[in-house]
Amino acid sequence: MATFKEFRNNVKPNWCPGCGDFSVQAAIQRAAANVGLTPENLAVISGIGCSGRISGYVNAYGFHGIHGRALPIAQGVKLANRDLTVIASGGDGDGFAIGMGHTVHAIRRNINMTYIVMDNQIYGLTKGQTSPRSAVGFKTKSTPEGSIESTLAPLEIALASGATFVAQSFSSDLKQLTALIEQGIQHEGFSLINVFSPCVTFNKINTYDWFKENIVNLNTVEGYDPSNRIQAMTKLMETNGMITGLIYQDSSRKSYENQIVGFRSEPLAQQNLKISEEAFEGLLKEFK
Amino acid sequence: MINQLSWKIGGQQGEGVESTDRIFSTALNRLGYYLYGYRHFSSRIKGGHTNNKIRISTAPIRAISDDLDILVAFDQESIDLNAHELRSGGVIVADAKFKPAVPEGLNVQLFAVPITAIAEELGTSLYKNMVASGASWALLGLPLEVFNKAVEEEYGRKGAIVVEKNIEAVRRGSQFVLEQAGGPLSAFQLEPADGVQKLFMIGNDAMALGALTAxxxxxxxxPITPASEIMEYLIKQLPKFGGTVVQTEDEIAAATMAIGSNYAGVRAMTASAGPGLSLMMEAIGLAGMTETPLVIVDTQRGGPSTGLPTKQEQSDLNAMVYGTHGEIPKIVIAPSSIEDCFYDMIEAFNLAEKYQCPVIVMTDLQLSLGKQSCAVLDYDRIVIDRGRLVRDVPELETHGQFKRYEFTENGISPRVLPGEKGGLHHVTGVEHDEVGRPSESAINRQRMMDKRLGKLKSLEIRKAVVADAPYEEPDVLIIGMGSTGGTIDQARIKLEQEGWKTNHLTIRQIHPFPTAQVKRYTERAKQIIVLENNATGQLADQLKLNVDCRSKLTSMTKYDGTPFLPQEVYSKSKELVLNGNLQRVPQ
Incomplete structure (x- = not known):
């Protein structure tokens, strides 16, 4: 057992003051402690962008990869050592633009890991261009006349791709965010948590206040049942995705690694590599 | 009695050419002959001409032959496309059904066997492969029991009746042709083989087996041609060893997932061909920058773009050597035989962990897919070296981090795996300090670059080059890589017979270039020919860059999708030696 302080290191984040990502960092640290992890058994794999820096700000094993590829790296880590808790994280550009292909396939694959997207509807580190999450008409450096592409609905795509855990939260609600990350870690399978994490520097539209006015916490929706996939899809469509909380969870499906025939139940990383002479001779038979 | 012969079977793709070839060659392998196979196929599944050729010999061979002794043809197209390869006195075994005709001017013997008719008598035309191959086997006068055993193994899982019918098809085919020919053909009687047990496999199988063993x-x-067999073999075998193959959404995911697994401590790999390699370039840079071991196999095929997916080429060399932006340590090795394919994969995994960098194993289509005899692989030569992988490191102080990128004398830092309490550290593709934290310090940057690039100064690989160099001062030195070695060997013998002192050098360590080892052979050669299956002479360029031999170097290239033939190498070499390279671009 470790306290959340043990998941802190002495690196000062290079995020702007007020950035939503600070809350995500804190929520990961708290959730990790709350579910009883120790730093050496947590691996945080991140992509590129402001949010991608998060792997360096949590005291754990951190891997800061390349743009859009946090998910395949993270899945490789988990398959190699299934005893590790693996969290992948990045921004909306990382996960829903350059890495979108990996996102839907990671969802389909359902490896036991958690993916946290810090969704600020803009490209921050490159100083303010449109993102797939930007609203139509949103003016940025790359869309001076307003974005003319439709806004991507990642959670609807996730549901359509066979997601077994879909949640959404908001940087201002640390309590809810921490709880959802805990649930995501404990979920057997791939958990997707999209977090509205405002960019205070480049996005003057989707601000903290804007989110507070526009989002609905599912806790306040009477009769909402997160095991009902159709209801989840309907709610997302009705609200244009502006809901927070656990949107959908299917606990019946086994994770990928628990379905692979012959897959070692102990971490592969601890396996003795050399095969026996007898096994080797057996392998040669096919070619004689 | 003869000591070698070539056999080819041709028909429409999907007609059973593959399985017939498999049975025929398995039986020959059991008899102890040395074999070398060549598959001619197209990027489609059903229809279109396809043929498989096998060279059979009582001594080791590593090249296809220029000519052909026996052609088994399921249709006239197979005769029209391949009969010209037959040597004078050669034989065609063809299905009487299509009223086979021998092209004019060829001195060959035709056996029109009612292949389809016999098969249909037995119940279905599916048996025609066995009728045809039985007939050609009988002409060679080889023991039928061995052949039938191979048939049994091929069809055993389909049940006793199918096996029985196939064996009957073999018997009837052989009986018919023997009656027509009056017994086995005396000109095609092979000397007995040495009886030494051999393996018969494609390069891709050998690499997959090597990876598993490593x-x-x-x-x-x-999936991609011609790499998929590696994946297919491991899909079959890895579950028995606790592991798995993940078919990813693209090659970017394939390479980065392998990086993730290697980082977490499992030996992981990916394999592809040119188009996939292009997609992996950024990941290769990540492995180089984060000093994560990574093994990639590139089975080269015709490029650029989709190019010639099912044809021979060696044109990815530059992409492997120079690919990815920025500068990283990277190792490229090129097996040149089936045995190499196996042992080189073990070495590739060792090198990747020892030098903590990406290692690319390059083959070409002919080496990857050409089925060949191979000496039985040696268990005692399987050595696993995980380099500076450390375990049970001391606990860290508060906020302490493990120096994963510690500056050391040879640049190689201790590597620790996630899960290790005292090993916490950060890994990033951003320039970083000793504990892996991003750093833009100019001093640190330069030291880190020097550390990473300096690691390969101590690189030592088994057989950087292989020389067949009997002459101190050869008239000509022929240099090649990959699958071309056997062809060069044969051309060399012919050149020697004409009085040319010829040496042969195979370069196996492509990058970093083994300058010292190569120089030993280039220095005293009067002329150097660099032979490769590409248009621009990429291996020749490596020689020009790394070895001072520009003035006597000529380039022999071929990029029509087919492998070099011995006769072609012989005559072109002679021409080059006598006249110089007329196509050579002024230097």
């Missing part, structure tokens, strides 16, 4: 337990890959 301890590879995760392969992440995307």
């Amino acid at each position: 301890g590879c337990r995760i392969m992440s890959a995307y």
Whole structure:
């Protein structure tokens, strides 16, 4: 057992003051402690962008990869050592633009890991261009006349791709965010948590206040049942995705690694590599 | 009695040419002959002409032959396309059904066997492969029991009746042709083989087996010709060893997933061909920058773009050597035989962990897919070296980090795996300090670059080059790589017979270039020919860059999708030696 302080290191984040990502960092640290992890058994794999820096700000094993590829790296880590808790994280550009292909396939694959997207509807580190999450008409450096592409609905795509855990939260609600990350870690399978994490520097539209006015916490929706996939899809469509909380969870499906025939139940990383002479001779038979 | 002969079977793709070839060659392998196979196929599944050629010999061979002794043809197209390869006195065994005709001017013997008719008598035309191959086997006068055993193994899983019918098809085919020919053909009687047990496999199988034996337990890959057999073999075998193959959404995921697994401590790999390699370039840079071991196989095929997916080429060399932006340590090795394919994969995994960098194993289509005899592989030569992988490191102080990128004398830092309490550290593709934290310090940057690039100064690989160099001062030195070695060997013999002192050098360590080892052979050669299956002479360029031999170097290239033939190498070499390279671009 470790306290959340043990998941802190002495690196000062290079995020702007007020950035939503600070809350995500804190929520990961708290959730990790709350579910009883120790730093050496947590691996945080991140992509590129402001949010991608998060792997360096949590005291754990951190891997800061390349743009859009946090998910395949993270899945490789988990398959190699299934005893590790693996969290992948990045921004909306990382996960829903350059890495979108990996996102839907990671969802389909359902490896036991958690993916946290810090969704600020803009490209921050490159100083303010449109993102797939930007609203139509949103003016940025790359869309001076307003974005003319439709806004991507990642959670609807996730549901359509066979997601077994879909949640959404908001940087201002640390309590809810921490709880959802805990649930995501404990979920057997791939958990997707999209977090509205405002960019205070480049996005003057989707601000903290804007989110507070526009989002609905599912806790306040009477009769909402997160095991009902159709209801989840309907709610997302009705609200244009502006809901927070656990949107959908299917606990019946086994994770990928628990379905692979012959897959070692102990971490592969601890396996003795050399095969026996007898096994080797057996392998040669096919070619004689 | 003869000591070698060539056999070819041709028909429409999907007609059973593959399985017939498999049975025929398995039986020959059991008899102890040395074999070398060549598959001519197209990027489609059903229809279109396809043919498989096998060279059979009582001595080791590593090249296809220029000519052909026996052609088994299921249709007239197979005769029209391949009969010209037959040597004078050669034989065609063809289905009487299509009223086979021998092209004019050829001195060959035709046996029109009612292949389809016999098969249909037995119940279905599916048996025609066995009628045809039985007939050609009988002409060679080889023991039928061995052939039938191979048939049994091929069809055993389909049940006793299918086996029985196939064996009957073999018997009837052989009986018919023997009656027509009056017994086995005396000109085609092979001397008995040496009886030494051999393996018969394609390069891709040998590489997959090598990877498995090296301890590879995760392969992440995307299907592509001509690499897929590696994945297919491991899909079959890895579950028996606790591991798995993940078929990823693309080659970017394949390479980065393998990086993730290697980082977490499992030997993991991917395999692809040119188009996939292009997609992996950024990941290769990540492995180089984060000093994460990574093994990639590139089975080269015709490029650029989709190019010639099912044809021979060696044109990815530059992409492998120079690919990825920025500068990283990277090793490229090129097996040149089936045995190499196996042992080189073990070495590739060792090198990747020892030098903590990406290692690319390059083959070409002919080496990857050409089925060949191979000496039985040696268990005692399987050595696993995980380099500076450390375990049970001391606990860290508060906020302490493990120096994963510690500056050391040879640049190689201790590597620790996630899960280790005292090993916490950060890994990033951003320039970083000793504990892996991003750093833009100019001093640190330069030291880190020097550290990473300096690691390969101590690189030592088994057989950087292989020389067949009997002459101190050869008239000509022929240099090649990959699958071309056997062809060069044969051309060399012919050149020697004409009085040319010829040496042969195979370069196996492509990058970093083994300048010192190569120089030993280039220095005293009067002329150098660099032979490769590409248009621009990429290996020749490596020689020009790394070895001072520009003035006597000529380039022999071929990029029509087919492998070099011995006769072609012989005559072109002679021409080059006598006249110089007329196509050579002024230097």
